[in-house]
Amino acid sequence: MSAVATSPTHSQPDSDNFLIYSKGFLSWALTLDHKRIGLMYLVAVMASFFVAGILALVLRTELLTPTEWFLTPQQYNQVFTLHGAIMVFLFVIPSVPAALGNFLVPVMLGAKDVAFPRLNLSSFYLWVGGAIFFLTALLYTGLDTGWTFYTPYSTTTRGPVVAATMGVFILGFSSIFTGLNFIVTINTMRPPGMTWFKMPLFLWATYATSIIQVLATPVLGITMLLLAAENILHIGIFDPKYNGDPVTYQHFFWFYSHPAVYIMILPGMGVISELMSVHSHKSIFGYRFIAYSSIAIALFSFLVWGHHMFTSGMANVASLIFSALTFCVSIPSAIKVFNWLATMYKGTVQLNTPMCYALTFIFLFTIGGLTGLWLGALSTDRPLHDTYFVVSHFHYVMVGGSLVGFLGGIFHWWPKMTGRMFNDLWGRVSCLFVLIGFNLTFLPQFVLGSRGMPRRYAHYVPEFQELHQLSTFGSYVLGAGLFIALGVLIHSLMRGKQAPPNPWGGATLEWQCSSPPPFYNFSHPPTVNEPYNYLPLQYHGEELGWEYVHPSHTAAPSIHPAPTKS
Amino acid sequence: MANDTATLDPAHAHGEHADGHGAHAHMPFQAHHFDDPEQQFDAGKLGMWIFLVTEVLFFSGMFCAYALYRSLHPEVWTFASQFLNEMLGAFNTGVLLFSSLTMAWGVRCAQLRQRTGLVICLAITLGCAAMFLGIKAVEYTHKWDMGLLPAGFYESQYLPGAHHTGLSSWLVRLCIIPGVLTVGFALWYLVTLIKGQKRHSEIAGPMLVTGLCFFLGAYLGIVIQSFEESSHGTISHDSHVAAGVDAGGHSDEPASRSPGDPLPEEIDQAGGAGLFFSIYYCMTGVHAIHILGGMVVLTWLLVRATKDQFNEQYFGPVDYVGLYWHLVDLIWIYLFPLLYLIK
């Protein structure tokens, strides 16, 4: 492997690329290629996002008036349950890890595929099966428990709780398989030279996410199973009628679902770490801190689930401990934010679409994270619990964080995935719409919540109307921004210019293969280099993009003294 | 992993994923994206261990429910576990331990490429699994007859119920599917013998043994059950069920009941013993499902073993299934004292 890896720009026959090397429906449906599976996931999660987003607009529209307009309270409950459940289980959790992760993990690692390609495909079909199961159940009679399935309501409602829990159970398996695959891939499939500390930070984030998926999701599985048994067999574990305890259900549920919010945000953070460095053309600041903070977040996330239960009748001791631990988890998150900001400092920041989304992420995620501290503090949580403040807080993290990170990642790797460039101007416009629309939607909700507007209510007192209307109009702006983003992507597919292998000047391995990558990812074994060293990159104009120029002698990485001993 | 990544030759790169043979076909079962059999084995093994981690956490939910309600209501546990047959539990533990032995032995056979040995080991493992389920079926049906059901259906043991004697009708119903399967296996075995299909009879034979072992287990279960009942007095027929706690052996038991403690009548209801049986059925039921799942993959291994597909370079599947099987055994090792041995 001493040969100098030449830029693959024009050295490859186009028929090699994974999109067209084989044709026909079955070549996609039965593919074991991680890139194709990633793209199928991408389409699937975007479709779910579309559905759930429309439902969100329906909810916001109903809330234009303080009284009933076109949804009965019962229908309102069903719509917000659908919105929440689809968003959480079908979109946010699989979005970055399953869609972008499947595409990127092996390529960034320099591997030919994930460790278990068949498991990977079955994970996708489990997702499809679970989604169909879940949606049929939800639409059949209308589930109205909220996405949390809290007992005792979920054991007394006549909704299709059993079918929905089974859907979640299946989706959980899909998530576990993805996580398991990534852990094994990153552990055993690293090519020679790819040490742990030469891995891109996206891989660290994915690894941390996978740890959570593997450790937490089984508990959701058993919780859903017990809930189904509760409904069918009346086992009574969660039922006060039989001396069971509904609070236990909340413990079970949040043991998964708090770590799950880190399944949602950690991959987004990984995306931002890449975007920040590449589009600032500057080595990431504090590589090891960001890497370790991902793992720290993953482990801390198992210690704080009780902060969802401060008002559920949890004991004071437990509340105190959980509150204190919740504050601790903000430390690794803050480390990341500071390191991202320091990365930009004195860098050559290019405000193209991915970077705009990355900056939006930092802005919104910081607000989301800081308001989380209010909810983690016992005294302020008491009045704010289950109000719009909470709703706004987690939308700042889930939408402002995960979704914006996902969009940034899509724009960043779009040329790699499809081989097409997109219209950067309209991409930035979409980002502006998203930024303004999002804040217009959710800043008023902070105010609403602090004034006492409870969540999940179809009706409200008239004095809240102005803020609600502001929020609704904001959601239309946000929706418009997302539609523009979709339009930009579709336009790129139809009319986009051919993308060079390395349009942004990234130094990680995925930019060494052509756009789109060949079936086996690398026509030559990739030369592993420092993932954030931009010195060897040379710009050859818009057509050719950046090229990684290896110094003529073989020991490429040693020229720039490695910051890590491997 | 000090290896030299072979440059992919383009012809190989275009091959289908499914056929693992390529330019470097050292092994018929080496997947193309691994460099060597050892990397493939290590990846599979790591994956299996991670899967076992998910299994541990999956069961942890029920262990949590167990710990919670046992620590809150210890008297319920003491009361209710008298209905569990310790002898059956102990016997089943032995059966599972033996199946673990044969499974581990099977892994050894696969590693040494002892084809016949592997087939025999897998057959015994399957037979033990079926026997375990047969005994479990006797235990379950006996309890269903007595009304020892999950909380929502629990029937108080004080009611003068028609406690069954003789063969349980539930047991008969549970035996239908294994019965049909056993007959099918027997016919298949005969056909393979007549036609002289040696490899097929090597599969059908063990399957027939497995089916028969279920009934052997059920028979042994009934024998042990009736032996236990005749020797331990008439727990199930006696209306003084609670006396079983006191008569259960220790004279200090009545003294330990302080005046504040609930009476047996209070325990013997849906929210008391019913909750115990909810947890009992959840834990043992999910465990039994894992046994069933294990039997499916063991059968798959058996088919592959008769084709002589395992050797010292490729024994991963046997090893992984072995790990899974031992984990199922491991869970039972904890379930047995936690459920059966409470005094």
Added chain:
Amino acid sequence: MSDHAAHGEHSHGFAHPAPVWQLIAVFLALVGLTILTCFQASLGLGELELILSLFIATIKATLVVLFFMHMIHDKPLNAIIFVSSFVFVALFIGFTLMDAHAYRDTVELKDVPSPRAIVAPAE
């Protein structure tokens, strides 16, 4: 290890066939421990019994993991992964139990209609 010497027939690295005597010895130990745990349960040791039976079960589990599951020859990472899963189980069960016991002091489900028991759906 000793089994390398005992089974010279495999020179290719990663297979570690366990010697037969070892498997049988482990099995006999497991059966012996099962009998022991049944015996201690008949003694009526009260509080101690739970601890003792769990202790014996843990010894049995260790034997199974070390020898039947070959952890003794396995990569350390696999062992770390498996063992650390129990840390998370302990966390889960520990916190849940701690909380349930702490709040039970203030809430008695049997006599007082608990506020949680009569929680109505949000509407």
